């Protein structure tokens with residue numbers, strides 16, 4: 001099934017636009033999890049089991065695994081989701097971007113080695129660096145457009161003629177690059193005005209929207225600015241706000257409660 005169809009089906013099945021970010025930091029795990037072999041995988045398993053009926057996607061962020069030499073646990077996490085909750089798509093957050101021949105390898109890594117359903121990439125090197133990903137027609141390619149971090153505006157809000165640079169990215173992605181209808185954009189929840197402008201440019205395109213929870217994005221402004229004409233079109237990510245909601249024996253229940261709260265807040269404004 002195509003990534004966008006997988007997301008749409010999961011959104012409807014779970015009545016949720018929430019994506020849980022799997023950004024493991026072992027030092028933040030509860031003590032009884034820290035003691036386990038393969039603690040990253042064990043932690044993720046609890047979080048996934050506790051939230052799978054509340055989400056439309058999971059998003060493991062690769063640096064959290066690579067930094068600890070835990071690629072095997074990333075692979076096991078993705079396999080666990082595929083084996084147990086095959087309706088929930090997996091977005092590999094790797095923000096790759098490189099010349100075509102290298103991008104080929106990154107696409108192989110994301111889609112063949114890890115079996116991800118979608119991947120985040122940096123589009124600033126141009127179409128030849130994006131195509132190795134979009135060529136996988138069933139998979140999703142999610143381009144950084146207007147990111148959530150504090151320094152983003154200094155570059156992404158530069159004026160190019162009478163447009164902002166992030167608007168050029170959005171328009172180019174939609175009009176010139178989206179031959180297989182499998183491109184999406186990252187638009188941070190910390191910038192509802194930009195979210196609204198990008199929605200106006202891109203019709204019903206789907207956005208990955210990180211920045212709620214730990215980064216302080218406003219749920220109401222995000223949802224109202226980001227929804228498409230179907231009352232969908234945003235995959236709202238929270239990582240730390242959900243997975244570290246508790247840090248004792250009941251951490252999985254706390255994560256579940258945080259995911260329910262975010263799902264319900266988002267749905268309130270749909």
Ligand SMILES: O=C(O)c1cc(=O)[nH]c(=O)n1[C@@H]1O[C@H](COP(=O)(O)O)[C@@H](O)[C@H]1O
Nearest residue numbers: 061093120147148188210214215238239240
């Ligand atoms: O591509 C991303 O996922 C991403 C883009 C962006 O603009 N901002 C952003 O925070 N992210 C990622 O989204 C997650 C946000 O985590 P929390 O702030 O803990 O919810 C992290 O994995 C970030 O790497």
